[in-house]
Amino acid sequence: VHTFTSHCAIVSQTRTLGSAGLCSILRVYNFDEFILSNNDVVLRSIAEDLRNCLPIEAMLNSEHLAIQKILEQPEPTVHVDAFLYDDDIIDSLCEKGKMSRNYCVVCGSHKTAPLEFISHSFSLMELKFLYQYALPDLTGKILVDVGSRLGAVLFGGYLYSSASQLYGVEMNADFCQLQEMIITKYQFTDRVKVLHSDICTQASLLQNADVVVMNNVFEYFLNRLEQARAWEFISHNMRKKGSLLVTVPSLEESISNLQTDILLSQWVEEMKLDYDVYMEKDIDREALEEIHLYKIL
Ligand SMILES: C[S@@+](CC[C@H](N)C(=O)[O-])C[C@H]1O[C@@H](n2cnc3c(N)ncnc32)[C@H](O)[C@@H]1O
Known part of the structure; x- marks a missing residue:
């Protein structure tokens, strides 16, 4: 239910079924703890579309100055666009080794420190x-x-x-x-x-x-x-x-x-x-x- 594929499915089904249809879909999908509003679903679907068009850091090569400024940060910093990646998605990318919340402070040791995250969008x-x-x-x-x-x-x-x-x-x-x-x-x-x-x-x-x-x-x-x-x-x-x-x-x-x-x-x-x-x-x-x-x- 929490995957984006099912969000998209709900969006498209809702367009044809209207709000009564959405209610029955919500009952069928049995969302735990909270009812996801249809607008949240649309925004999450937009975020998924944009994730598919962008590299994982959601920065473009044309953004020379921004990339340079990030490299100049005193602490190691990564771009994680908060509109595209919520905490659950970041966790799952970290589990797959595609993203990290930490960096190794002494190469080869097990000591790590949390990375600074910068978002260029509102979540x-x-x-x-x-x-x-x-x-x-x-x-x-x-x-x-x-x-x-x-x-x-x-x-x-x-x-x-x-x-x-x-x-x-x-x-x-x-x-x-x-x-x-x-x-x-x-x-x-x-x-x-x-x-x-x-x-x-x-x-x-x-x-x-x-x-x-x-x-x-x-x-x-x-x-x-x-x-x-x-x-x-x-x-x-x-x-x-x-x-x-x-x-x-x-x-x-x-x-x-x-x-x-x-x-x-x-x-x-x-x-x-x-x-x-x-x-x-x-x-x-x-x-x-x-x-x-x-x-x-
Ligand atoms: C941090 S993002 C803001 C994103 C968006 N407003 C949001 O809250 O999700 C800042 C954006 O401003 C754009 N920008 C910076 N200076 C600008 C200017 N003088 N005129 C138009 N856009 C500018 C950058 O290219 C960048 O995409």
Whole structure:
């Protein structure tokens, strides 16, 4: 029941049977402990499609700077995309020897230390926290995901919110193509659009957005000068009073080591998030606490 093959089977059967059909399927499959919502099933199916198109680290050769930055990390670090690989999948890949959570600190000895994992996407858990708890009702609202990569924020927004338009802006053409493939296959075209573009050319999109999402968007992909320029562009153009900005990590942390003219206290007010409202099992509270929400003043 927990394999992705059966998730896909349920997705396709649900499309033809509707919600009553889904109920009977759920009874037949007898899910233990929790009922998997149909939207979770669709997102897991999308993740499976994308896993099949990407190398295991979900990085592309075209991402020179990001690859170089990972190699420069003080601790040995691997890319594990949290949207594509949840803990159960990582465990099963480790069992098969295809992935490791540890590295040998003294060659030939049995001493090992845990590897640092870096994800370039939100996990399913983070997406649900974002749309079901952190953000208000998005009916009729425009959301922009800056650096949409695999499209996790857009697909999550399509399934878990009523946002009228979800725009992804991604500078890497290969990732734009992957997002387009999913948008077409899952028929998200009515509300999701991806622009192959540098966000610094999208002033009017930012000016009209009701919600802007920025998950670790610049740090690994731009040099410090470019990061400073990009943050200034965002802060100059995201000015609609009352619009919302979601960042990982906090704005303070993102810009603290950059030379910018941004005065946070005049631009935004942080909205405190209640990380305890999210009661699903397997929550990674540390990851949730990295999510920050701001209101534009
Ligand atoms: C960490 S990923 C974010 C993934 C996605 N938003 C999510 O939360 O699942 C950051 C992405 O931002 C893209 N990016 C970085 N700088 C950008 C820029 N100036 N304009 C557009 N995309 C950018 C990178 O290519 C990368 O794919």
